[in-house]
Amino acid sequence: MARMPEEAPTIERNGEDIVTRHPAFGQIAVSRVSGRRTLYGSDFVHNGFVRVSIYGSEQHRTNSHDWPHHSNRPLIEVDMSEAQWGAFVSSFSSSEGARCTLVSVVGERKPEIPYEDRDAIHKIESDEAAANRWDKFSDTAGIVWLADAINRLTQQPDGPEDPQEPCDCNIGDCKRYTRRCLEDRP
Numbered sequence: 001m002a003r004m005p006e007e008a009p010t011i012e013r014n015g016e017d018i019v020t021r022h023p024a025f026g027q028i029a030v031s032r033v034s035g036r037r038t039l040y041g042s043d044f045v046h047n048g049f050v051r052v053s054i055y056g057s058e059q060h061r062t063n064s065h066d067w068p069h070h071s072n073r074p075l076i077e078v079d080m081s082e083a084q085w086g087a088f089v090s091s092f093s094s095s096e097g098a099r100c101t102l103v104s105v106v107g108e109r110k111p112e113i114p115y116e117d118r119d120a121i122h123k124i125e126s127d128e129a130a131a132n133r134w135d136k137f138s139d140t141a142g143i144v145w146l147a148d149a150i151n152r153l154t155q156q157p158d159g160p161e162d163p164q165e166p167c168d169c170n171i172g173d174c175k176r177y178t179r180r181c182l183e184d185r186p
Contacts, residue, residue: 018061025057027070033079041099042081043118050085051103053077077103 009022033051054077055070078100080088088098102110 014060016062020059020061023056025059025068026075027055027057027068029053029055029070030085037079037101038113038115039079039081039084040101040113041084045115046081048082050080050082051077052080052100073107074104076105079103 007023009020009025011018011020013019030050030052032048034048037046037049039046039049053074055074057068057070060067060069080098080100084098084100088100091098101113104110
């Protein structure tokens, strides 16, 4: 990134105060907010969240002490869930960063995000995936594989068995087909 040219701050006397201003002076604040809000990158409506505000700033010097004063209107405000805030503060040098919801940029308020039922979306996606997996049985080889799997599940055990004997086979990989194996199958 190219370095910007330097610009000297402006200094003015305001009564006993010395006020120093520069376009690069800023202040950042974080606060906890109560209220219902849908946040970008989150699966539910939040009753509380974190707000980060960045303001322009100026420095007032009085009684040998510097006092920062931020402007009334933030340059940018963003809302984050607590999980997003945690990801943000712990992700130094991450190229992706953490997701956040823009509230305002240079005084322009951003519209609210409508709630989207993520559970319903996941159900639709899993139903579609299940339907697509069923397509593998449409060819002859798939039908033969399915018939063999059903036959293996319904085979009678060879020889005597102890019904109390635990099944030590992996599900779907049973080699003995004891009554207990067949009962344990989903």
